[in-house]
Amino acid sequence: MTAVAVTLAFPAPARAAEPTGTITGQVSTKAPKLRAGVVVFLDKVPGSFRPPARPVVMDQQGMKFAPHILAVQKGQTVLFNNHDAVRHNIFSPDNEKYNLGTWGQGESKPHTFGTVGVYHQLCNVHPEMGAVIVVLENPFFGVTGEDGTFQIPNVPPGKYTLKTWSEKLPERSETVTVTAGAPTNVHLELVR
């Protein structure tokens, strides 16, 4: 079972006083098990967006990363917790190529992501463990749940390019128009 966060960030409105809309949708795939854990995000949204001050958590528990897929905003901090009685390590061979070291139960280590990209999370003590952190430019993203649904709230009205990132499937891109006060429904079919 792949653990994913349905929506991992609830971004504050870019301009708090302005009305916003919500993008809701469904990702479908030929293999049902691939619907979960797809990151759906808005690409190249004009403006600058301050990352959330509160860190998001990625656990190592029961010899697994939880969640398996995590999306965060550039500049956001991820707190890696170890809940297991065994020691775990965190490293990523991608982009910033960090190794946070190895630590024991109850300890945590933070890492702030300064570069947009896909970061595979590995534990060199337990090669079977793995997770992915997708670092995005803006706060407008969601991650699909087991049923393939997602939600991106607080989106300023406008026309955007909606993109997907999947661990197994190629990117999909689509244009969406968001109107204030109304949900925008999208269906995305991902194929190889």
Place this chain on the structure above:
Amino acid sequence: MRASLIGCLLVVAVVLLPAAPAQAIPAFARKYGTSCQTCHVVYPKLTPFGEAFRRNGFKFPGRDEDYIKQEMVPLGQDAYRSVFPNAVWPGVVPTSPPLALGFNGFVGFHPDKSSAAAQADNGSRLTLGSLIEEAHLWAGGSFSEHISYFGELTFADGGAEIEHAELHFNDLVSAQHLVNVYVGKGAPTLTSFGAHSSYIADAIMPTLSVTALYGTASGSFNVLGQYNLVEVNGMANGRFIYSVGATSGENIDARTAENVHGHLGFKLGGMRLDGEGDTTGNAEKPWAETALTVDVFGYHSVSRYTNAGLMMDLSDRANVLGANARGTGGSFEINAGVYQEWHDHATATGGAVKALAEYEELSYIVFPWLVPAVRLEWASLLPDGGSRITDLKILAGAAALVRPNLKLTLVGQVEHADGAPEGGWGAAGGSAAPTAASVTELESIQLGVAFAF
């Protein structure tokens, strides 16, 4: 002669013949969470999709991992590939052992107590001694996206034998299915179809162990033999298939490996050989298609054996050329093939011999669980300076599934032999032992049973 024998058999037509050893792999059913019927008609006979799965190195068309339902334990995350060589290349193992068990045998009935087959059974009319004759332990799965495995241990009264211990390194170039490497122990790829693609016989191609026909008690080379081998194979455009490889061959002592083989084939119509593209086919009849597949093969062997007549060890060089074809029209299917072997030191006097094997099998899928079939097998030996001797077998019967993994077969066998080699026709699957010039006999009716889980 053949026509009259066919007519004779149709009169006999209690139709159903002996059960082939089970070859289905329930380990794959568990891995993909799918029924035997995804790949088999009446097992071990494969559907076009099942054949594609086998040809692909026991992988589904497209992206195999999409179809795996069994929980897998990663032996390293895929991201470790980017860390290599500072980490072990990742792989997977299933959460339960990828094993399956199967049993098979038959109840034998000899309508004619004087037939050679009945005499071999001490004149018995009905025998239960082979009701469960073999046990099989199979393993099947994949180590990673590109490496799969298949194993089979067969247990019988004679002991245990490794029939298959195969490693398949798949998709070694960017063009999918074009270049694969197959190493381990198994049968070389000489046709586009699985070795056990028969409803009423053990193998689609008849066996012809020539030195055994002339009486050797040591191992005897035959084109269906399972040997240690290295083979490169693949498919192009889903319509052309090839293989080329080397096998250890059959030797009584350590010898330089000189056995080489090669195969070319193509398929017109129906599902692609690799199963890619539209695999919808006939939703109600997944076996049905309109297609023609033609294969040719060559095999060169040098084997060291003990010649029974001369009581000394000899080297026998054999060159083999053969062809197979399958035509499918809806639920009808006909398979036919022939191969000729040229041996230089195979007879009981160490002489040269030309051996020919030919077969035809016609089947019709009445229901997904019931398939009647008729099959002819013809073997011929023409020793240098001698006369031709032949053996014709006609098998008629049906295979039926009681459950997807429980099979019954009922098969009758009529045999006509003109002469017999020193070792009898047993090494060609026959029983007849004519004391006069020729003999025609109803050898047996066998009720076969096979189950796997």
